[in-house]
Every structure is written in structure tokens, then in C-alpha cells.
Amino acid sequence: MANYTEENLAEELENQEYKFGFVTPIDADTIPIGLSEDVIRLISTKKEEPLWLLEHRLHAYNVWKTMEEPNWAHVHYKKPDFQNIAYYSAPKQSKKYESWDDVDPEMKATMAKLGISMEEQQRLTGVAVDFVMDSVSVATSFKEKLGELGIIFCSFSEAVQNHPDLVRKYMGTVIPTTDNYYAALNNAVFTDGSFCYIPKGVRCPMELSTYFRINAGGTGQFERTLVVADEGSYVSYLEGCTAPQRDENQLHAAVVELITLDNAEIKYSTVQNWYPGNKEGIGGIFNFVTKRGICHTNSKISWTQVETGSAVTWKYPSCILKGDHSIGEFYSVAVTNNYQQADTGTKMIHLGKNTKSTIISKGISAGKSQNSYRGLVQIHKSAKNARNFSQCDSLLMSSECGAHTFPYIECKNSTAKIEHEATTSKIGEDQLFYCKQRGISEEKAIGLIVNGYCKEVLNQLPMEFAVEAQKLLTISLEGSVG
Amino acid sequence: MITIKNLHASIDGKEILRGLNLTVNAGEIHAIMGPNGAGKSTLASVLAGRDTYEITAGEVDFEGTDLLSLSTEDRAREGLFLAFQYPVEIPGVSNVNFLRTAINEIRAYKGEESLSAKDFMILVREKSALVELDSKLASRSVNEGFSGGEKKRNEIFQMAMLAPKLAILDETDSGLDIDALRIVAKGVNQLKSPDNAAIVITHYQRLLDYIVPDFVHVLYKGQIVKTGGKELALELEEKGYDWIKDAHPTV
Numbered sequence: 001m002a003n004y005t006e007e008n009l010a011e012e013l014e015n016q017e018y019k020f021g022f023v024t025p026i027d028a029d030t031i032p033i034g035l036s037e038d039v040i041r042l043i044s045t046k047k048e049e050p051l052w053l054l055e056h057r058l059h060a061y062n063v064w065k066t067m068e069e070p071n072w073a074h075v076h077y078k079k080p081d082f083q084n085i086a087y088y089s090a091p092k093q094s095k096k097y098e099s100w101d102d103v104d105p106e107m108k109a110t111m112a113k114l115g116i117s118m119e120e121q122q123r124l125t126g127v128a129v130d131f132v133m134d135s136v137s138v139a140t141s142f143k144e145k146l147g148e149l150g151i152i153f154c155s156f157s158e159a160v161q162n163h164p165d166l167v168r169k170y171m172g173t174v175i176p177t178t179d180n181y182y183a184a185l186n187n188a189v190f191t192d193g194s195f196c197y198i199p200k201g202v203r204c205p206m207e208l209s210t211y212f213r214i215n216a217g218g219t220g221q222f223e224r225t226l227v228v229a230d231e232g233s234y235v236s237y238l239e240g241c242t243a244p245q246r247d248e249n250q251l252h253a254a255v256v257e258l259i260t261l262d263n264a265e266i267k268y269s270t271v272q273n274w275y276p277g278n279k280e281g282i283g284g285i286f287n288f289v290t291k292r293g294i295c296h297t298n299s300k301i302s303w304t305q306v307e308t309g310s311a312v313t314w315k316y317p318s319c320i321l322k323g324d325h326s327i328g329e330f331y332s333v334a335v336t337n338n339y340q341q342a343d344t345g346t347k348m349i350h351l352g353k354n355t356k357s358t359i360i361s362k363g364i365s366a367g368k369s370q371n372s373y374r375g376l377v378q379i380h381k382s383a384k385n386a387r388n389f390s391q392c393d394s395l396l397m398s399s400e401c402g403a404h405t406f407p408y409i410e411c412k413n414s415t416a417k418i419e420h421e422a423t424t425s426k427i428g429e430d431q432l433f434y435c436k437q438r439g440i441s442e443e444k445a446i447g448l449i450v451n452g453y454c455k456e457v458l459n460q461l462p463m464e465f466a467v468e469a470q471k472l473l474t475i476s477l478e479g480s481v482g
Numbered sequence: 483m484i485t486i487k488n489l490h491a492s493i494d495g496k497e498i499l500r501g502l503n504l505t506v507n508a509g510e511i512h513a514i515m516g517p518n519g520a521g522k523s524t525l526a527s528v529l530a531g532r533d534t535y536e537i538t539a540g541e542v543d544f545e546g547t548d549l550l551s552l553s554t555e556d557r558a559r560e561g562l563f564l565a566f567q568y569p570v571e572i573p574g575v576s577n578v579n580f581l582r583t584a585i586n587e588i589r590a591y592k593g594e595e596s597l598s599a600k601d602f603m604i605l606v607r608e609k610s611a612l613v614e615l616d617s618k619l620a621s622r623s624v625n626e627g628f629s630g631g632e633k634k635r636n637e638i639f640q641m642a643m644l645a646p647k648l649a650i651l652d653e654t655d656s657g658l659d660i661d662a663l664r665i666v667a668k669g670v671n672q673l674k675s676p677d678n679a680a681i682v683i684t685h686y687q688r689l690l691d692y693i694v695p696d697f698v699h700v701l702y703k704g705q706i707v708k709t710g711g712k713e714l715a716l717e718l719e720e721k722g723y724d725w726i727k728d729a730h731p732t733v
Contacts, residue, residue, distance in 0.1 A: 430570045434624075437530050437566075438584040438640065439558035439591070448583060452574025452623065 031088045037061065040188055043088050047157055047191070050164060060177045060187030067181045073343040074372040074404055077286060077312045080251050087189045087222070146206075150199040151235075153208050156224050159195030166197055170228050174257040174294045174320070182253040183290045186222045190255065193223035198233035198264070207462050209238035225256040229264035229299075236267040238465055251286045252310070258293030258301055262323065265300045266293065269461050271469050273476075274309035281339025281368075284311025291315060292347075297323035303346070304331040304460040306469040308476040311340060316374065318347035321355035321383075328357040331457040333469075335476045336369030336401070345375040345392075345406075350383035350416070359390040362454050364473075365401035366480035372404040377418060379411040386416040394424045395453055397446075397480045447474035483508045483679050484529075484549070484648055489540035490704075491528045497538070498524040500704035506648070509676040513690055513715060514683045516701035517723045522683045523567060525701070526652040530564040531557050545647060558584075559591040561647030565637040565654050572624040577636065578606060580624050581643050588644065609642035613669040631662035638669040645673075649680045655689040667692030687719035700726050 031042055040061055044054040069079060146153050152163060159167050177187045198204055229235055239256075252274065258266050268291075277284025287310035293301035303317040313336075319328025330346040348357035357377065365371040373392045394403035405422055427449055435445035451458065451470050458466050484506045491499040498521045506512050516522055528535050529542065531554035542549040547560060572580065586596040597605070606620055613635040625633050634654055641649055651670070655663055670680065670693050682693055690698070690712060698714040699706045702723070707730045708714065718726075 428570065431572050433530075433532060433554065434566065434570045434572070435580075435584075436554040437558050437564050438580070438644065439555055439588040440580075440584050441555050441587065444583060444587065448575050448580065449572060452572060455574045 031086060033086045034083045035061075035085070035087060035189065039087055043189060043191065046088065047160075049160060052164075052168065053160060056172075056177075057188050060184050061189075063177055064181065064184035064188055067184055069181050073314055073374075074370065074406070075312050075314060075341040075343050077341070080286065082185075085251060088191055146204075149202050149205070151202060151204055152195065152197040154195055156190070156193040156195045156226065159226075163195070163197070166228070167195065167226065170257070170259055171226055172257075174259060174292045175255055175290055180290060182288045183255055186224060186253050186255040186290070190222040190224035193225040193254070193256075194227075195225070196227040196235065196237065198229045198235045200230045201232040202230075203233065204235040207236045207238055207464075209240065221250070221252045221254070223254045225254070226259075227257070227266055227268070228259045229261065229266050231261045232263045233261075234265045234267075236462055237269070238462060239268070239270040240272070240465070240468070252288065253286075254289045254291075256289070256291040256317075258291075260293065260295050260299035260301055260326075262297040263299055264296075265302075267302045267462075268293075268304070268317075269465055270303075270305040270307075271461070271465050271472065272305065272307045272309055272313075273472055275311075276309045276340050277311040277338065279338050281311070284340070285309065286311060287313045287315065289315040291317040292320065293318070293328070294320040295323055295326035295328060297352070298325045299323060300327040300329070302329040302331070302460065304329075304457065306333045306335075306454075306457070306461070306465075306472065307342065307344065308335040308472050310342075313340075313342040313344055315344050316346050316376075318349065318376075319357065320349045320351065321357065321386075322351045323355075324352040325354045326352055327355070329460075330357075330359045330361070331460045332360070333362045333364070333454045333457045333473070334371060334373075335364045335473060336366065336371045337476055337480055338367040338369060340367075340369045342370070343372040343374055345373045347376040347378065348388060350377075350379045350386040350388070352382070353384040354386075355383060356387045357389075359388070359392070360456050361390075361392040362457055363392070363394045363403055364397065364450060364453070364477065365394065365403050366397035366477055368398075368400045370402045370404070372406060374406040374408075376408045376410070378408075379413050379416045379418070381412045383413050384415050386413065386418075388416070388418045390418075390420045392420075392422050393453070394422075395450070396424065396426045397477060443474070443478060446477055446480070450474070450477060483510075483545060485543045486529075487541050487543075489525075489528070489542065490538040491524060491535045491540075492538055493524070493535050498535075498704050499528065499540075501540070502701075502705055504699065504706060506679050506681060508647075508679055510696045511674065511680045511682060511693060513693075513695035513698045513712075514681060514701050514706075515685065515698065515715065515718060517727070520701040521704045522701050523652055524704075526564055526567075526650050526681075526683060529557075529650060530554060530562065555587070556591070558644075558646075559588045563641050563644055563646035563649045565634075565641060565649065565651045567652040567654075567656060569625050569633045569637055571626045571628075573626050575624050577620050577622060577624050577639075581606070581640060584640075584644060605643060610639055612642050612672055613638045614665050615639050630657040631659065634658055634662065634666055635669070638666050638673075642669065642673055645678075647678050649673075649678070651680060651682045651684075653683055653685065655684055655686060663689065664692060687715045690715045702726055702730060 040057050044057060175183050177184055196208060227237055258268060260266050274285035274287055295301050301319050307313055317330060321328050328348050334342045334344050336342050346359055359375055361373050363371040363373055377388045379386045392405055396403055403424060407420060409418055431449060432442060432445050450473050458469055461469055486502055486504040489499050489502040514522055537550055549557060582602055589596060610617055610620055615635050625636060628636060654666060695712050698710050698712060700708040708726060
């Protein structure tokens with residue numbers, strides 16, 4: 001279905017070049033469109049799944065059928081036609097490859113274009129990469145090295161085959177099937193994602209990362225990720241996404257569950273630049289994601305996200321602070337330009353005693369976009385001495401964009417200390433003039449100012465991501481001051 | 483170095499500069515004084531390239547280039563520097579990062595290579611000492627939380643770092659106490675060379691005790707109506723501006 005030529009691409013390019021806008025003409029094994037019990041059985045069979053998982057899927061499908069699509073978010077979009085999506089697309093592989101040399105050269109070329117060279121990765125950064133393209137994990141390097149430490153880092157599908165007990169124990173314990181419409185759908189039709197388990201007391205020595213792509217047109221992505229940090233362990237996990245230019249909207253309804261057992265820590269960073277739609281607001285990815293973590297005693301989960309893409313972003317990475325002394329953090333930069341819409345934020349649920357949460361949200365709106373922060377700080381009766389600090393700032397770049405804030409505080413324990421700050425600002429003409437008078441171009445000035453504005457969040461990202469994120473911010477906002 | 487001929491500029495339809503003429507040569511310091519509303523800050527803004535002002539007539543030759551045809555950043559890259567009267571704050575952008583970006587953009591414009599981090603830091607240490615600017619301030623965000631005196635000293639620090647050909651100091655002395663004034667003036671004097679020049683805009687003669695001008699001009703109703711040596715400043719200090727205004731009623 002690769003009917004995009006170079007000329008078509010060039011025609012559609014506006015001031016900002018979406019440099020990942022290309023399609024790999026790989027022979028894709030796509031099942032016909034539509035969603036039904038048969039489709040689900042087909043997916044499960046193709047993936048050679050055990051019966052318990054098929055039953056899980058069918059249960060989720062039946063639950064989903066009874067649910068109604070939510071519409072309370074501050075976003076407007078054409079509702080996806082769930083019967084018009086192909087739920088599985090695996091690049092044809094005759095056998096699973098053990099070594100990098102066995103991988104399809106086309107796929108290798110795709111990955112090179114995305115800037116991931118496995119050889120380079122192996123040599124220089126020490127970051128293990130688990131590449132997911134169109135629902136199937138391609139290759140996992142460093143499996144052996146991590147294996148020596150007892151760390152499991154593989155595709156979700158592999159985990160189902162090789163570590164079913166672990167998967168079964170933890171899957172769905174943070175986000176139940178019934179949680180919301182899109183989570184239910186994901187539970188029915190998820191095809192792949194990442195699974196990570198860090199054993200007791202182990203500090204993962206490298207950053208784990210995964211790249212995603214949506215390739216064939218009409219394929220929604222329903223990835224499923226589960227990261228479990230056993231007692232006293234630590235892992236830093238990076239998630240970065242790209243997608244090619246398409247005309248029809250594509251649905252991305254992922255589910256990510258994080259679990260930190262006692263004294264463990266997970267740092268989960270995301271840089272997202274899915275195709276945002278063109279300047280007229282046509283096309284673009286729908287990013288409807290459910291991400292949540294549960295913290296046991298004295299543990300910590302930190303979500304850091306830089307969201308610059310997608311036509312519509314709808315996600316609230318959250319923390320359930322179940323254990324005493326547990327800590328939840330949320331650092332976010334959400335950029336919207338042209339006609340993009342975002343309704344994003346977090347939920348910090350304080351259950352245990354002496355729990356702490358920090359929320360730093362930086363919204364940047366440009367063009368005609370709408371950017372909303374929605375946050376919930378919930379202090380339960382049992383949550384003695386809870387502490388929360390929230391800061392949500394909005395930066396408006398044009399006269400036609402919107403920034404909205406919907407902070408919710410529900411406090412049922414009088415010993416809690418909750419602080420909330422919010423600012424709204426515009427990039428001042430004075431600031432730009434000051435920069436220009438020092439010889440700095442307007443583009444660079446905006447880059448400096450925006451990155452300065454987002455510094456608190458960008459500082460939370462692992463270094464290589466921070467650099468990519470800074471560039472991304474500047475590209476996303478080129479030509480937007482008005 | 484810079485020749486301004488018959489410059490007319492307005493804002494919101496109101497004409498502020500009405501045929502201003504001025505020539506500044508390399509190695510010279512020119513002071514511009516005048517009553518409120520004369521157009522002193524307008525001149526600074528117009529030369530720097532602030533587009534809120536409309537140029538209705540006139541030309542400005544800066545080192546052989548047509549200054550008015552250049553963008554603000556190109557004027558800076560050609561060697562024009564404005565020390566702002568009210569320096570703005572840029573949260574999240576460190577002074578060091580800001581200046582490094584500026585220096586390297588200017589160097590790129592001139593076809594030179596970027597300054598290495600090491601050389602840049604050496605320069606920072608050297609120049610911040612010039613205006614007694616605490617090195618800690620250098621790593622803070624641009625002007626954020628700076629006192630009035632620190633902001634003005636930061637302007638001169640930036641001037642020292644960028645080494646412009648022509649510096650326009652827009653009421654750099656406003657809001658400064660005696661000590662800060664001395665430090666700022668010392669910095670400006672140390673940067674003076676036969677290859678550069680400065681236009682010092684001020685209300686008060688006091689600054690000119692420290693930064694001794696070669697020429698003093700009086701700007702009144704958008705024109706330069708009187709030019710003299712440094713004694714003119716003393717005369718104005720003594721007599722005020724009425725005698726100037728009386729001598730130019732129809733301007």
C-alpha cells in the first residue's frame with residue numbers, strides 16, 4: 001500500500017519537515033479490516049498464544065462492546081470507525097532470527113533512516129533497543145548481557161511465550177480491562193509491545209528503549225507494555241515514537257503498566273512525535289493512551305514526557321501511591337501547533353502514608369491548536385501526611401491558539417499539604433527583540449526561550465533523549481510566533 | 483563609522499524623529515542628551531531595528547552598509563550593540579548559553595568558526611571581571627532576579643563579550659547608584675578603542691564625568707539642535723533645557 005512517492009511527500013511538506021514521513025514497502029501480512037471475535041481468535045492464533053490469553057482477550061472484547069466511547073475531554077475529532085481498521089500487520093518473517101544478520105535488509109534500511117543503527121548502538125551507547133514495527137518486535141540486542149543480570153527485556157509476545165507466569169501475575173493489575181473504553185479495546189486486540197522485569201536488588205546498567213512505527217495504512221497500533229521492578233531494583237526506560245505521513249487518521253491506543261515493588265524505582269521517559277496532521281489539520285495520529293504505575297512501599301515512579309506529535313493526544317500517565325513513603329512524579333512538555341489538540345495530564349492517587357507527588361506540566365500552544373492540562377491529585381482518607389506540588393504552565397505562541405487547565409484536587413485527609421501554581425505567558429516581543437539585537441535569529445531565539453521554558457522537564461530526560469527533545473521542540477514550533 | 487542623514491521615524495502615525503543628522507567616527511564617544519520626549523530612546527530603537535517604528539525618510543550608513551535595509555539580527559552581526567534601558571528577563575535561558583549562542587551566530591555570519599567551550603569560558607571569566615559581575619550570575623537565567631544595577635552591568639558584560647563596533651547605551655545610568663555607575667563607566671571605558679565607537683544616551687551629566695564624551699548633542703523634538711564638546715553637558719546641567727527650547731521654537 002505504498003502509494004506515496006517522493007513527489008507526493010515533497011508536495012505535502014510545509015515549513016516544518018516531518019522527516020520521518022516515509023513508508024517502507026515491506027511485504028506486510030495484514031488481516032482484513034474489522035473487529036469481531038473471529039479477528040481476535042485469528043490474532044491470538046497467529047501469535048501462538050496460550051488459552052488464558054485468548055480468554056483474556058475475548059473477555060475484554062465483550063466488556064468493550066458494552067462500553068461507550070468517552071467524550072468528556074476537551075478535544076474534538078472524528079470518531080474512529082472500529083470496523084474500518086486492520087488489527088494486525090506483521091512484516092512477513094519466515095523464521096525468527098537469532099542474529100542481526102538475519103534481519104530483512106528493508107527493515108534495516110528503515111531503522112537506519114530512523115537514526116537507529118544497531119551496530120552503532122552496540123558499540124557506543126550501550127542502550128539496548130527493542131524495535132517494534134507494525135505489531136511485531138524485530139530484534140532485541142543485549143539480551144545476553146541483560147540476561148546475565150537476570151533482567152528480562154523482550155517483546156510482550158515473547159514474554160507471553162517464555163515468561164508466562166510473570167506476565168500473568170502482573171498484567172492487568174494496574175490497569176484493569178474495565179478501566180476505560182480504549183484500555184478495554186487494547187486488552188482485546190493488543191499485538192505487541194515491551195516486557196521488562198528487573199530482579200530484586202538489580203540496578204539496570206543501561207537505559208532500555210523501544211521505538212515504534214505505524215507502517216501500513218489503516219493499521220491501528222495497540223501496543224502493550226509491562227515493566228516490573230522487583231524489590232530494591234532500578235530501571236530507566238525510554239519510549240520514542242515516529243510514524244510516517246498518512247492521510248487517514250490512525251489510532252494509537254496503547255496500555256502501559258508499571259509496577260515498583262518495595263524500594264524499587266522506575267524512570268519512564270517518552271519522546272513522542274507521531275505525525276500530527278498537516279497544516280490544515282487533515283490526517284494525523286490519534287494518541288489515546290492509558291499509562292499507569294503502582295508504587296509499593298518506599299518506591300518511586302517518574303514519568304517524563306515530551307509530546308510534540310499526534311493530531312489528538314489524550315493521555316494521563318498516573319501513579320497509584322499505594323505503599324507508604326512512595327513517590328510519584330510527572331514531568332511533561334506538550335506542544336500543539338496548527339490544528340493539533342491535546343488533553344493530557346496526570347493522576348496522583350495517594351493511598352499510603354507519607355507519600356509525595358510532583359507534577360510539572362509545561363504546555364506550549366501555537367497555530368490554531370488547543371492544549372489542555374487535566375490533573376487529579378487525590379488524597380484518600382488513609383493517606384496521612386501526603387505531599388503534593390503541582391505546577392502547570394502554559395505558553396501561548398499565537399493569537400489563535402488555546403491553553404486550558406483543569407486541575408482537580410480531592411482531599412480526604414486533613415494532614416495533607418497540597419500546592420498548586422499555574423502561569424500563563426506569551427513569548428514576548430521584547431524577549432525576541434533582545435535576542436535578535438544580540439545577533440540571534442528569531443528561530444534560534446524561539447528555540448532558546450522554549451527550551452528554557454521547558455528546562456525543568458527536559459532535565460529529567462536521559463541525555464540522548466534530551467538532545468532529541470530539544471531539536472524536536474524547535475522544529476515543532478518553527479514559524480509559529482505571531 | 484555611522485552616518486545618519488535626515489532620519490524621520492514615526493510610531494502609530496506620530497512623528498518622533500524629524501530629520502535627524504549625526505555622524506560618528508571610529509574612536510569617538512558621542513553623548514546625546516535632551517528633554518523627555520525628544521526622541522532619544524526612539525533613536526536607539528530605530529537604529530537597533532525595532533519594527534514598531536516606521537521609517538518615513540532618511541538613510542543610515544553603517545560601515546558602508548545600508549543599515550535600514552538590514553534585519554535586527556544582521557545589524558547586530560555587523561557590529562551594532564544596544565545596551566537596553568530596561569533589559570528584559572528570559573527565564574530558563576542562562577546568560578552563558580545566551581551569549582554563547584549569540585557569539586557563535588555572529589561568528590557564523592562572518593564565516594568564522596564557533597568559539598570552543600573552553601575559549602568561551604575563558605572569555606566569560608575575563609569579561610565578567612571587567613564589570614565585577616559575579617561568575618555565579620553568569621550561569622543564572624538572563625536578567626532573572628537581577629537587581630537594577632546587576633542588569634545594567636550585565637548589559638556591559640554582554641557588550642564586552644560581543645565586542646561591537648558601535649555601542650548605543652540607552653540611559654545606562656538610569657536607576658544606578660554611584661558605585662554601580664562607576665563600575666559600568668569603568669567597563670565602558672576599558673572597552674574603548676580607536677576601532678570602535680559609542681553613542682551614550684543620557685539625561686544626566688553625572689555619567690559623563692566618568693565616560694568622557696568627545697561630542698555632546700542635544701536632541702529636541704526629533705532633531706539634533708545643538709552640538710558641542712563636553713562643556714555643553716555642564717552647561718545643560720547648570721541651565722536646564724529652556725534656553726535650547728527657546729532658541730528653537732518652531733522645530
